[in-house]
Amino acid sequence: MSTLSKRLPAAALVLLACLASCCMWLALPARTADAMQIVRCTGRPNSDDDATTIQGATQSRITLEATVDEGEGVDQFVLHIPDGTTFETDDLTLTLLTGDDLMTRNDVSYDLSVDGQDIVLDFDEPLVQAGHLNIIVYGVYFPQEGGDIQVGASYTLTDGSKHDIANIPTIPVVGISGPEALSQWLEQQEWVQAWNSNTFLHLFFDPTILVTSFPVVLNGFFMSVGVVAVAFPLAIPFALVLALMRLSKFFLWRGIAATYVNLMRGTPLFLQIYVAFFGLPLAGINIPNFPLGVIVLMLNSAAYMCEIFRAGIQSINKGQTEAARSLGMTGFQTMLHVIFPQMFRIVIPNLTNEFITLYKDSSLLAAVGVMELVMYARTIVASTGSITPYIVAALFYLVITLPLSRITRVLEESVRGHRSRKRHTHTPDAENAGTAKEVAA
Numbered sequence: 001m002s003t004l005s006k007r008l009p010a011a012a013l014v015l016l017a018c019l020a021s022c023c024m025w026l027a028l029p030a031r032t033a034d035a036m037q038i039v040r041c042t043g044r045p046n047s048d049d050d051a052t053t054i055q056g057a058t059q060s061r062i063t064l065e066a067t068v069d070e071g072e073g074v075d076q077f078v079l080h081i082p083d084g085t086t087f088e089t090d091d092l093t094l095t096l097l098t099g100d101d102l103m104t105r106n107d108v109s110y111d112l113s114v115d116g117q118d119i120v121l122d123f124d125e126p127l128v129q130a131g132h133l134n135i136i137v138y139g140v141y142f143p144q145e146g147g148d149i150q151v152g153a154s155y156t157l158t159d160g161s162k163h164d165i166a167n168i169p170t171i172p173v174v175g176i177s178g179p180e181a182l183s184q185w186l187e188q189q190e191w192v193q194a195w196n197s198n199t200f201l202h203l204f205f206d207p208t209i210l211v212t213s214f215p216v217v218l219n220g221f222f223m224s225v226g227v228v229a230v231a232f233p234l235a236i237p238f239a240l241v242l243a244l245m246r247l248s249k250f251f252l253w254r255g256i257a258a259t260y261v262n263l264m265r266g267t268p269l270f271l272q273i274y275v276a277f278f279g280l281p282l283a284g285i286n287i288p289n290f291p292l293g294v295i296v297l298m299l300n301s302a303a304y305m306c307e308i309f310r311a312g313i314q315s316i317n318k319g320q321t322e323a324a325r326s327l328g329m330t331g332f333q334t335m336l337h338v339i340f341p342q343m344f345r346i347v348i349p350n351l352t353n354e355f356i357t358l359y360k361d362s363s364l365l366a367a368v369g370v371m372e373l374v375m376y377a378r379t380i381v382a383s384t385g386s387i388t389p390y391i392v393a394a395l396f397y398l399v400i401t402l403p404l405s406r407i408t409r410v411l412e413e414s415v416r417g418h419r420s421r422k423r424h425t426h427t428p429d430a431e432n433a434g435t436a437k438e439v440a441a
Contacts, residue, residue: 042063057142068129073127076121079119079121079152085143087119088138094133096132106129152165179215210392213380216380227294227370235297269296289368320342355404373393
């Protein structure tokens with residue numbers, strides 16, 4: 001009994017402590033529900049090339065879904081759209097998904113307002129039913145430069161407490177170029193849609209493809225100009241040597257030059273390109289595309305320029321050569337100081353025409369994979385199904401050929417006028433003697 005009596009006070013103390021703890025717990029405010037958790041935050045893919053890519057400056061949408069716990073009492077929800085992203089709220093949809101499978105769609109009444117980049121949703125009745133709150137914002141245009149877009153969200157409970165939703169995943173957006181952004185804008189214009197409703201205009205003059213293909217084809221333009229700018233000057237000295245060989249009194253030189261000229265002019269440039277690009281590698285000779293393209297065009301153009309130079313040299317009066325030799329000039333000096341200056345003045349119009357022809361012939365390099373004008377245009381045509389890139393390529397050709405054609409006509413008129421003045425003011429003997437004296441001086 002004594003032992004039991006000693007234990008009773010201790011047991012009473014423990015019981016009293018437990019009762020006190022229960023009273024304190026009951027005195028605390030009711031525990032709030034768990035905080036809203038993010039389920040997903042995504043953007044709608046909008047790329048024509050990739051079904052998973054989200055591009056900037058292209059219409060998309062944002063879908064955000066968050067959990068609502070039973071009895072949570074969400075009174076207001078605020079969705080923050082990052083700066084630089086534009087959006088529309090006219091077609092915004094908000095749904096509470098409930099049920100074990102979250103397949104029951106419950107419409108929620110709310111008042112919508114926009115405060116800068118914040119979309120504020122004030123619910124007519126607090127959300128107390130468990131489920132997923134699904135919000136879709138349409139007409140979204142992410143920044144053109146792209147990046148990881150971070151959407152923010154917060155909510156306010158009926159007790160006035162405000163909470164942020166954490167761990168919202170970012171939306172990866174791929175940046176696009178200025179022409180691509182302009183193309184996307186044009187697609188939304190009514191006049192462009194009406195224009196493209198015509199099959200012919202859509203195939204040959206689609207404005208949306210025109211602006212995107214221009215910078216791409218521009219790269220091919222620089223390649224074509226680069227090939228011709230290197231090949232043409234290299235062909236001039238080679239053509240001069242061939243012209244002198246064709247005018248030589250030595251039969252062997254004439255035969256070599258004539259054979260080369262007839263071979264190059266008698267076979268298509270297209271065939272020569274194929275022989276160089278596919279034949280040389282089989283022989284173990286590997287040359288990069290750009291220098292090989294330059295070499296082929298240079299060798300072909302030299303054959304045509306050879307005949308231009310030969311005709312120009314033969315058009316010079318033989319009396320000038322005889323007068324220069326009579327003054328003690330060597331054959332080389334006569335050719336360098338008397339014949340060549342006059343010959344070049346005569347053949348400049350024909351050389352300009354040859355440059356135009358060579359520039360247009362550079363398009364044949366597309367057949368062997370050289371990324372010039374036509375090759376870039378063909379790549380875009382294959383992906384879009386529109387002929388518009390070829391029209392853009394044609395414009396780049398005309399940018400060079402039309403001014404040069406005008407220059408050629410001016411030069412031809414200048415040469416004809418110069419010859420006409422000489423014919424009326426000089427006799428042949430006086431002209432030859434004058435030229436020889438000028439060279440001697």
